[in-house]
Each structure stands twice: as C-alpha cells, then as structure tokens.
Amino acid sequence: MNKLVQGYEVVIGFETHAQLSTHSKIFSRAPTAFGAQANTQACAVDMALPGTLPVMNIGAVERAIAFGLAINAHVAERSIFARKNYFYPDLPKGYQISQFEIPVVQGGEVSFFLEEGKETVHKTVRLERAHLEEDAGKSLHEDFIGQSGIDLNRAGTPLLEIVTQPDIRSSEEAVAYAKELHKIVTWIGICDGNMQEGSFRCDANVSVRKPGAPLGTRREIKNLNSFKFMQQAIDYEVRWQIDQIEDGHTIQQATVLFDPDTGETRAMRTKEDAADYRYFPDPDLPPLVIGRDWVERVKGEMAELPRVMAERFVRDYALPEYDATQLTQSKAVAAYFEATAQACGQAKLASNWIMGEVSRRLNASELSIEQAPVSAAQLAALIGRITDNTISNNAARQVFEGLWNQEGEVDAIIEAKGLKQMNDTGELEKIIDDVLAANPKTEEEFKAGNAKALNGLVGPIMKASKGKANPGQVNALLMKKLG
Numbered sequence: 001m002n003k004l005v006q007g008y009e010v011v012i013g014f015e016t017h018a019q020l021s022t023h024s025k026i027f028s029r030a031p032t033a034f035g036a037q038a039n040t041q042a043c044a045v046d047m048a049l050p051g052t053l054p055v056m057n058i059g060a061v062e063r064a065i066a067f068g069l070a071i072n073a074h075v076a077e078r079s080i081f082a083r084k085n086y087f088y089p090d091l092p093k094g095y096q097i098s099q100f101e102i103p104v105v106q107g108g109e110v111s112f113f114l115e116e117g118k119e120t121v122h123k124t125v126r127l128e129r130a131h132l133e134e135d136a137g138k139s140l141h142e143d144f145i146g147q148s149g150i151d152l153n154r155a156g157t158p159l160l161e162i163v164t165q166p167d168i169r170s171s172e173e174a175v176a177y178a179k180e181l182h183k184i185v186t187w188i189g190i191c192d193g194n195m196q197e198g199s200f201r202c203d204a205n206v207s208v209r210k211p212g213a214p215l216g217t218r219r220e221i222k223n224l225n226s227f228k229f230m231q232q233a234i235d236y237e238v239r240w241q242i243d244q245i246e247d248g249h250t251i252q253q254a255t256v257l258f259d260p261d262t263g264e265t266r267a268m269r270t271k272e273d274a275a276d277y278r279y280f281p282d283p284d285l286p287p288l289v290i291g292r293d294w295v296e297r298v299k300g301e302m303a304e305l306p307r308v309m310a311e312r313f314v315r316d317y318a319l320p321e322y323d324a325t326q327l328t329q330s331k332a333v334a335a336y337f338e339a340t341a342q343a344c345g346q347a348k349l350a351s352n353w354i355m356g357e358v359s360r361r362l363n364a365s366e367l368s369i370e371q372a373p374v375s376a377a378q379l380a381a382l383i384g385r386i387t388d389n390t391i392s393n394n395a396a397r398q399v400f401e402g403l404w405n406q407e408g409e410v411d412a413i414i415e416a417k418g419l420k421q422m423n424d425t426g427e428l429e430k431i432i433d434d435v436l437a438a439n440p441k442t443e444e445e446f447k448a449g450n451a452k453a454l455n456g457l458v459g460p461i462m463k464a465s466k467g468k469a470n471p472g473q474v475n476a477l478l479m480k481k482l483g
Contacts, residue, residue, distance in 0.1 A: 003170070004211065005208070005238055005239075005242065006242050006246075007210070008208040008209065008210060008238075008242050008245075009169065009208065009209055009210070009211050010169055010170055010171075010206070010207075010208055010238050011166050011168075011169065011206075011207045011208070011209060011215060011216065011218075012166065012168035012169070012170075012171075012173070012174050012204055012205065012206050012207075012234065013163070013164050013165065013166040013167075013168065013204075013205040013218070014125075014162075014163070014164045014168065014174065014177060014178065014181075014202060014203070014204055014205070015161060015162070015163050015164075015202075015203040015205070015220075016161070016162045016178070016181060016200065016201065016202050016203070017135075017159045017160075017161050017162075017200075017201045017202075017203075018067075018159065018160045018161075018162060018185045018190065018191040018193075018199070018200055019032075019135070019157055019158070019159055019191055019192075019198065019199040019200070020059070020060050020063045020064075020158040020159065020160055020190055020191060021063065021189060021190055021191055021192055022057055022059040022060055022063070022158050023059075024057060024059075025045075025046060025057065025134070025156035025157055025158060026056070026057050026060050026097075026132065026133075026134045026156060026157070026158035026159075027045060027046075027054030027055060027056065027057065027097065027134060027156060027285075028043050028045035028046050028054070028055070028156055029043070030042060030043040030045070030046055030156060032157050032158070034194075034197050034199075035197075036153055038140070038149070038151040038153060039150075039151055039152050039153060040153065041153040042137070042152035042153055042155050042156070045156070046134075046152065046155045046156035047092045047093060047152065047155065048092070048093040053284050054097065054282075054284055054285055056285065056288065057158060060132060060158040060160075061104070061132070061288065061290070062298055063158075063160065063190035063191075064104045064105055064130065064132055064160055064190075065104075065290065065294070065295055065298045066188050066189075066190055066298055066302055067105060067130055067160060067162075067184075067185065067188065067190055068104070068105040068108065068130065069295070069298065069299050069302065070184050070187075070188050070302075070305055071105075071108035071109060071110060071127060071130075071184065072108055072109060073105045073106060073107045073108025073127065073130070074105070074106045074107050074108075075104065075105060075106075075290060075295050076102060076103065076104050076105070076106055076290065077289065077290055077291070077292075078102065078287050078288070078289050078290075079099055079102045079103060079104040079131075079287065079288045079290075080099060080100075080101060080102045080281055080287050080288070081097055081098070081099055081132075081281070081282045081285040081288065082097075082098060082099060082100040082101070082279045082280060082281055082282055083095040083096070083097060083098075083279065083280055083281075083282050084096045084097075084098045084100070084133075084277045084279055085277055085278045085279075086276075086277060088136065088139075089139055089148075089150055090136050090137035090138055090139050090150050090151075090152070090155070091136045091137065091155075092137070092152065092155070096133060096134060096136060097133060097134050097282055097285070098131060098132075098133035098134070098161075099131035099132055099133065100131075100279040101279075103129040103130060103131035103132075104130070104131060104132055104288060104290070105127075105129060105130035105131070105160075106129055107126075107127060107128075107129075108126075108127040108130070109124050109125065109126050109127060110124070110125050110127065110164075110177060110180050110181055110184070111123065111124045111125075111180070111307070112125075112176045112177060112179070112180040112325075113176075113322055113325055113326075114172060114173060114176045115172075120322050122321075123173060123176065123177075124167075125164050125165070125167045125168060125173075125177050126164065126165040126167055127162065127163065127164055127165070128163045128164060128165050129162075129163050130160050130161065130162045130163070131160070131161055131163075132158065132159070132160060132288075133159050133161055134155070134156045134157065134158065134159065135154050135155065135156065135157040135158075135159050136154065136155060137150055137151055137152040137153070137154055137155040138150070138151045138153075138154050139151075154198075160185075160190070160191075162181065164177070166205070166207075166215065171230070171231040171234035171235050171238070172231070174204060174230060174231070174234055175227050175230055175231050178202055178227060178230060179227060182195075182200055183306060183329055183330070184306065185200070186330075187303075187305070187306050187330070187331060188302060188303065188305070189303075195225045195226055196225065196226075198223075198225070201223050201224070201225060202223075202224045202225075202230060203220050203221065203222050203223065203224070204220070204221045204224060204230065204233070204234055204237075205218040205219070205220045205221075206218060206219055206220075206221060206234055206237045206238060206241070207219070207241070207251070208238060208241045208242055208245070216241070216251060217250075217251040217252065217253050218253060219237060219241070219251065219253065219254050219255075219256050219265075219267075220254070220255045220256065221233050221234065221237060221256050221257070221258055221265055222255055222256070222257055222268065223257070224258065229258060229260050232258070232260070232263055233258035233265055236258075236263060236264055236265055237256070237265050240264075240265065252270065253270070254267045254268070254269065254270055255267070255268045255269050255270075256268060303331075306328040306329075306334075307328075309324075309328045309334055310324040310325050310327075310328045311324070313327060313328070313337075313347075317341055317347035317348075317351075318347065318348070319347060319348065319351055323348075323351045323355065326355055327351060327354065327355070330369070332368065332369045332370050333354070333369050336354065336369050336372070336376050337350060337351065337354055337376075339376035339377070339380075340353075340354065340376040340377075340379045340380045340383070341380075343376065343377055343380030343381075344379075344380035344381075344383040344384050344387070346383050346384075346387055349383050349386065349387070350379070350380070350383060353379060353382075353383065353400075354379075357397065357400055358372065358374065358379070361404060373403070373404050373405075373406055374400065374403045374404055378403050378409065378410060379400075379403075381409070381410040381411075382396060382399055382400060382403065382410050385399070385410055385411075385414065389421055389470055390414065390420055390421060391414055391419050391420065391421055392421055392468075392470065392471060395414075395417075395419040395421070395468075398417060398419060399413050399414060399417070399419060402416075402417065418468075419468070420468065421468055421469065421470045422465050422468040422469045422470065425473075425477070428465065428469055428470075428473060428474065428477060429477060429481075431461055431464045431465055431469070432461055432474070432477055432478055432481060433481075434464065435457055435460045435461050435464060436457065436481065438460070439456065439457060439460065442456040442457055443457070443482065446482060447482065447483070454475075454478070457478060458471070458474060458475065458478065461474050461478070462474065
C-alpha cells in the first residue's frame with residue numbers, strides 16, 4: 001500500500017515497451033508474426049546493410065497518435081529519430097533507432113482505482129513521454145550443446161516505449177498502473193498485450209528514501225512479464241535496498257533481473273546513463289511531422305475510450321464510479337454489462353451480478369466473459385425474476401447455478417426446482433400465526449424491546465415456507481401482527 005516500509009518511502013517509475021500491432025516492421029516490410037523459424041523474418045534493412053535505408057511505417061505512427069489521444073497527451077507536430085549506440089550480439093547495426101530529445105507523445109496520465117485497506121482510492125500516474133523505436137534481436141542460449149545463437153526475427157519490430165514520472169509508491173500501485181496501461185493499449189488495438197510473447201514488457205525503476213529526502217539511487221528491474229512476478233520482484237528489491245542502506249552500504253545504479261524460482265533480483269550490468277549511448281539524430285530519417293488533420297482523422301476512427309465509456313456508465317446508468325471503472329476493464333465485459341442492463345432495466349443489479357457471481361465463476365473456471373455459459377440475455381431474465389418478486393435472492397443463486405450448468409432457461413429452472421416465491425398472503429399469514437403460537441417467549445421479548453428477537457421468528461417462518469416466502473413480505477406481515 002502507499003505507506004512507509006521500515007521507515008522508508010518507496011519511489012517507482014515505469015518504462016513499458018508495447019509492441020505495436022503492425023504487420024510489418026517499423027522501418028522495413030519484413031513481417032512481425034510471432035513464432036516463425038529463427039532468422040526468417042529479418043531483411044537487409046533491419047540489419048542496416050550497406051545500401052539500405054529505413055522507411056517509416058505509417059501504421060506505427062498512427063498507433064502512437066492513438067495512444068497519445070487515449071492518455072490526454074500532447075502529440076508532437078514534429079519529432080526526431082536518433083541513433084542510440086550500444087553493442088550487443090543481437091543488435092547487428094551497433095545502434096538502435098529510437099527517439100530521444102523530441103518524442104512523438106509528450107505528457108499524459110493514467111488513472112486507476114486501488115484498494116487500500118477497506119477504502120477504494122483513486123490514483124493518477126503522470127507520464128513523461130512515449131516514443132517510437134525498433135526492437136533488437138534475441139540471443140538464444142542452448143545449454144545442452146553449450147552454444148549460443150542469434151535470432152534476428154525481432155530486430156526492427158515496432159515498439160512504443162512508455163515512460164512514467166516517479167509517481168508510484170508501492171508494488172500494489174505498480175501492478176494497478178501496469179494493468180490499467182495494459183487495458184488501454186489493448187482496448188485501442190495498438191498492442192495485443194501478450195506478456196508471455198514479449199508484446200508488453202515492463203521495466204520498474206525502484207529506489208527508496210527517507211521521507212522528504214532527495215530521490216535515492218534507482219535500480220531497474222528488466223523485462224517483468226507477469227503482474228504476479230512484477231509485485232514479487234518490486235517487493236524483494238525494496239527489502240534488499242533497505243537492508244543494504246541499513247547495513248551502511250551505498251546503492252549503485254544498475255540493471256537487475258528477477259528470478260521467479262528464487263524470488264530474488266540479481267544485478268546484470270551497471271546502468272548506463274543517456275550520455276553513454278551517444279545519441280545523435282539519425283541521418284537517414286527526416287523529422288516525423290504530424291499535422292493536426294492527421295491527429296483528428298485518427299481520433300475520429302478510434303473506438304470509445306474506456307475512461308469515456310466509464311463516464312457514460314456513471315451518467316446514463318447511475319452507476320458508482322468504481323463500478324463503471326471495473327466494468328470497462330475490457331470491451332467484452334462492458335458489452336456484456338450494457339446488453340444485460342438494457343434488457344432488464346436494472347443497471348446496478350446487473351453490475352452487482354457481473355462483478356460478483358459472474359466474475360467469481362469465470363475466475364474459478366479460468367474463462368473469459370466471451371466463454372461464459374450464461375448469456376447477457378439469460379442474466380437479464382434472471383434479474384427480471386428477482387425484481388418482480390418471482391424468486392428471492394437466495395433462489396436466484398440456485399437459478400444461476402442451473403444456467404451455468406446449462407440446465408435450461410430461467411423460468412424452466414425456477415419451475416423445475418420449485419423456487420417460485422410464496423405470494424399468497426393468506427398462506428403466509430397462517431405460517432406466521434403458527435410460528436408465533438409456537439414461540440410465545442420470543443414474541444414477548446420482541447414486544448419488551450429486544451429488536452433482535454425478531455430474527456428468532458423470521459428464521460422459523462422462512463424454514464416453514466421452505467425458503468419460498470418473500471423476506472420483505474414476511475417482515476411487513478410480522479411487524480403488523482406484532483403491533
């Protein structure tokens with residue numbers, strides 16, 4: 001949570017590489033499909049062989065524009081590509097084409113909800129920039145033959161690197177931010193978000209300091225490819241840095257890796273600063289110029305953004321802000337909610353069921369909302385039978401169980417299981433009279449001022465009605481008979 005750890009404040013900044021969903025690479029026509037045979041998707045341009053020149057992929061630019069619009073950032077009218085020089089075996093050019101001084105997306109913010117104790121807190125993380133760049137290749141280490149190889153299929157794959165301000169104060173906040181960012185890039189279709197395939201890779205810059213002190217020295221945890229490991233890695237790194245400081249050691253800026261097997265981070269290399277990369281403008285690429293008409297065209301082609309949809313849910317369906325945000329975690333969930341709410345006319349009940357029973361069942365079965373055995377129309381019909389007092393809330397859960405197991409439609413399940421509420425006032429009054437006659441002492445306790453004694457009467461009434469009595473009607477008739 002956003003609190004001190006052993007008297008230290010945690011400070012985290014994020015760098016996320018989102019692989020853009022173009023079919024070809026950022027500066028060449030080579031394909032970007034995942035899983036191809038090694039070195040079958042790299043061309044001369046990707047390796048900067050003599051006589052080749054990079055050509056900007058317009059699809060990558062449009063995806064960067066869409067992201068800028070989604071986070072309320074400034075889309076630069078003019079941005080510059082630079083060469084970032086460093087040597088790795090999987091970077092055959094000896095440099096990476098990126099953006100340094102003038103990125104295409106500037107500023108912006110990502111907002112999300114976070115559970116802190118019993119409270120739901122609204123958080124906002126400011127973004128510093130998002131810039132276009134190409135990916136490097138991949139080193140393959142074959143331990144069983146003691147050799148390493150290079151796969152250049154990934155070289156030149158288009159990336160959008162998204163950099164935050166150091167606004168995050170806990171591992172929980174970090175995960176919540178990463179999930180929200182993941183939602184945004186997949187919602188607007190610029191990235192498939194597949195963390196296992198490396199389409200959405202997060203680096204966490206972690207430091208600690210005493211409250212009010214200058215920022216501490218950061219260590220960058222590279223390539224966090226799951227939200228679970230992300231939290232584990234940050235928690236371990238925070239504890240490690242605090243222990244080092246408490247033991248009198250100085251934190252050195254470094255790049256570290258997280259080992260899920262040991263639950264520990266380990267240093268990979270001393271961290272470079274910008275000066276070490278010897279950035280300079282790429283002479284083969286002109287400045288990227290984006291006119292306002294281009295931005296407006298991309299804006300007009302974008303689907304309704306999740307934050308805009310959430311605002312509409314609050315306005316049109318009178319939902320709490322928290323509900324609206326949770327229901328817009330994915331397009332599929334949002335569509336399921338709208339279809340249910342419009343069919344039954346009970347938006348809050350629809351929200352409660354989707355965020356509650358539906359989500360619980362999906363999580364337990366490891367299913368997506370698209371795979372749910374209960375359709376939006378069936379859930380709406382179930383809610384309709386609750387609101388017209390045909391069934392009780394307890395019976396509704398039994399009906400939902402039947403729907404989930406595909407035992408039939410709502411009314412057929414109610415009939416088959418005998419779940420229809422008792423609406424015959426005369427029959428219910430007789431049950432109440434019998435219970436009162438059998439429990440004179442409880443009745444006297446209630447009349448003497450013990451309000452809790454009422455529960456001692458309601459229980460037997462519901463049992464005598466085999467759970468079919470309407471609880472509201474029971475209470476009303478009971479109170480009337482008790483004066």
